[in-house]
Every structure is written in structure tokens, then in C-alpha cells.
Amino acid sequence: MPGEFTEALQDSDMVTVDVTGRVTGRQIANPVWFVQEPGMVYLLPVRGSDTSWFKNLRAIPAVRLTADGASVSAQAEPVTDQSRAQEIVQKFRAKYGPDQIKHYYSKLDVAVEVSVPA
Secondary structure, X not given: OHHXXXXXXXXXXXXXXXXXXXXXXXXEEEEEEEXXXXXXXXXXXXXXXXXXXXXXXXXXXXXXXXXXXXXEEEEEEEEOOHHHHHHHHHHHHHHHXXXXXXXXXXXXXXXXXXXXXX
């Protein structure tokens, strides 16, 4: 349920993103940090456009996000425009701290937007 998922995000620092493998067709789950804004969840792949789950998402944009046992299915929108991706990176720096982003993220060339109903 979308409302339950939105509530679960309030107490979470991480979500699980389930994507469909572009070659295997299998469901693949990955824990990721996120930033939430009204109606939107932003994801940042740790190795940018080289991240496997991001490549899978580009091929098949349907995702399932799970936080604290609550899930929502949605269509993800890969963000490849550099200025827009950097705006999202700034949101991650504000939430998690610039040192953490520098430490964990090796490439910051893309991001993901997921529209989440309230």
C-alpha cells in the first residue's frame, strides 16, 4: 500500500529496490540509500551508470521498493541529464553528508526518480 510505504520511509535510511534482470528476467534485490520528497523517491546508484541494477532498470523500468516491510511497485525514471543528476546528488549530500557520499559513491553521473503515490 502506498500510504504504508510512505510512512515506512520516515524511519528508514535505506530501501530495497527490486529490478528485473535484463538478461535473466529474474528479480534482483539491492539495498540502496534514498531521498524522499512529496510524491517522489530518489535513488543514486553507487557506481553510477556502471551499476548493474541501474542497467537493469534502464532496460525494464518497473521497480518494487520496500522499506520496513512495506512495499510499492512503480515505474522508475532513469536520470541521465548531468545537471538534473547533480541536483539529486546534492539532495543525497544534504541527507547523508558529503563525506559519506564521497566514500561510498564512485561515480555520480546518473540517478533515478520513482514517483510514489502518497
